[in-house]
Amino acid sequence: MRRLASPELTNGISLEVHRLAMPAGIGQRPAGCYLGLPSFMHYAKSMPHFVHAADIHLDRSLPALLDGRATHPFVLAPRLAFIRLIDYVIESDAAFLVLAGDVYDGAWKDVSTGLFFHQQVGRLRSRGVPVYLLHGNHDAESAMPKTLVPPDNVRLFSARSPQSFEFEPLHIHLHGQSFAQADTRENLASAYPRPVTGCVNIGVLHTALAGSPPHSPYAPCTLEQLKGHGYDYWALGHVHQYKMLATDPYIVFPGNLQGLHIKELGARGAVSVPIEDGHLGAPEFVAMDVLRFHLIDMVVPASVQTLAALIGEVRKAIESASDGADGRHLAMRVVLRLDTTVHPSLCRSKTMLRDEMEGLFAQFEDQVTLEGTEFQLRARPAASGTGEAQDAIASLDAYFAQAARDPAFMGTLRDNLQAVLSKRKPSETSTESLLEQIANDELDTAINDAAEQLRTRLRTIE
Ligand SMILES: [Mn+2]
Numbered sequence: 001m002r003r004l005a006s007p008e009l010t011n012g013i014s015l016e017v018h019r020l021a022m023p024a025g026i027g028q029r030p031a032g033c034y035l036g037l038p039s040f041m042h043y044a045k046s047m048p049h050f051v052h053a054a055d056i057h058l059d060r061s062l063p064a065l066l067d068g069r070a071t072h073p074f075v076l077a078p079r080l081a082f083i084r085l086i087d088y089v090i091e092s093d094a095a096f097l098v099l100a101g102d103v104y105d106g107a108w109k110d111v112s113t114g115l116f117f118h119q120q121v122g123r124l125r126s127r128g129v130p131v132y133l134l135h136g137n138h139d140a141e142s143a144m145p146k147t148l149v150p151p152d153n154v155r156l157f158s159a160r161s162p163q164s165f166e167f168e169p170l171h172i173h174l175h176g177q178s179f180a181q182a183d184t185r186e187n188l189a190s191a192y193p194r195p196v197t198g199c200v201n202i203g204v205l206h207t208a209l210a211g212s213p214p215h216s217p218y219a220p221c222t223l224e225q226l227k228g229h230g231y232d233y234w235a236l237g238h239v240h241q242y243k244m245l246a247t248d249p250y251i252v253f254p255g256n257l258q259g260l261h262i263k264e265l266g267a268r269g270a271v272s273v274p275i276e277d278g279h280l281g282a283p284e285f286v287a288m289d290v291l292r293f294h295l296i297d298m299v300v301p302a303s304v305q306t307l308a309a310l311i312g313e314v315r316k317a318i319e320s321a322s323d324g325a326d327g328r329h330l331a332m333r334v335v336l337r338l339d340t341t342v343h344p345s346l347c348r349s350k351t352m353l354r355d356e357m358e359g360l361f362a363q364f365e366d367q368v369t370l371e372g373t374e375f376q377l378r379a380r381p382a383a384s385g386t387g388e389a390q391d392a393i394a395s396l397d398a399y400f401a402q403a404a405r406d407p408a409f410m411g412t413l414r415d416n417l418q419a420v421l422s423k424r425k426p427s428e429t430s431t432e433s434l435l436e437q438i439a440n441d442e443l444d445t446a447i448n449d450a451a452e453q454l455r456t457r458l459r460t461i462e
Pocket residue numbers: 101102136137138206237238239
């Protein structure tokens with residue numbers, strides 16, 4: 001997999017994002033105009049509704065996709081998704097917008113990040129649409145040395161104590177508290193005020209609930225606590241996956257607006273919540289992403305014996321994923337699981353496989369980008385190998401199994417390997433999957449692969 005390991009390069013790209021900040025026309029018109037995505041006009045509703053989004057991470061770059069090409073439009077994906085969100089708020093005629101934290105990815109590299117936010121929120125200001133803004137761990141006060149006074153249609157929840165605002169036309173009360181520090185470990189929700197009786201009440205909160213790995217355990221609270229608080233809706237942020245956790249009251253993570261890496265697969269977006277007479281209707285997820293991550297994880301069937309046949313299988317998978325992507329560009333990782341005894345010729349060289357995958361994806365460049373490749377070459381357990389070789393394999397298996405269970409050994413191994421890797425020059429970006437796994441701290445996978453490679457070699461000893 002191609003990856004930019006060097007911090008210099010990554011910084012270079014971040015700076016480039018800011019120089020690119022606003023290519024001509026972007027942000028002035030709906031995102032669909034230049035992305036070829038449909039408008040949201042068909043969402044226009046007679047029913048009043050509000051929109052709840054979170055985890056926008058403006059100006060996070062997507063370095064794994066860039067391959068050194070700093071001008072690639074993907075660097076702007078989080079911004080484009082935000083424009084798309086504002087388009088939706090305008091075109092669906094939403095009453096207001098709630099942003100439940102991590103609007104910014106962290107300290108701005110320069111003021112253009114803030115200018116971009118103001119420009120987009122300004123499109124709502126001119127239409128009289130308020131924005132209820134809460135800061136989470138990424139954009140906590142302590143994490144943001146530089147900020148701008150927000151536009152006057154933005155109601156920013158205080159980081160000192162819970163604060164409430166009323167959306168007066170519909171008597172909806174919103175309660176929330178921003179993060180003062182990224183590392184916020186207290187139960188913020190417990191201090192939120194009681195609901196205003198006879199009105200719709202919305203709690204806005206950035207939280208990991210009772211723990212949501214891999215997300216850091218910030219502003220912990222329990223689902224039961226939120227259910228019992230008396231609000232009609234909990235507009236949560238922090239967990240990047242859309243989840244409706246309860247319906248009475250509604251407790252919702254909208255997920256992030258735009259997938260940021262290969263572990264954030266599939267559609268990403270925001271939630272539209274109908275405001276009925278004195279209560280809220282069922283929230284609806286609306287995709288806002290402009291680029292979608294997709295994983296092809298294929299156990300290659302025994303019938304596939306030639307490169308042409310293998311490419312045919314992957315091509316089918318690309319086409320089917322692309323058909324289901326609602327016009328979004330896809331960033332795909334291809335994982336091929338091959339059996340060294342069943343596919344001996346295909347398993348000859350990972351470099352050959354990688355080149356062929358790049359060759360295939362190059363044909364789809366306008367729809368699909370190859371995010372990375374991973375080739376798992378395994379031998380069948382009952383494969384050939386007799387006598388001494390078989391004994392050696394058995395003791396090797398026992399050794400690896402023991403090593404993987406020994407935290408002290410794993411810790412030493414990790415430290416030693418990281419020390420070796422840290423001495424590499426930035427230019428030595430590894431394409432060897434083992435080194436890369438180690439660099440990514442995927443030691444378990446690295447050990448499994450190393451064991452498998454040794455087993456395969458031992459089995460071929462006659
Ligand atoms: Mn967060």
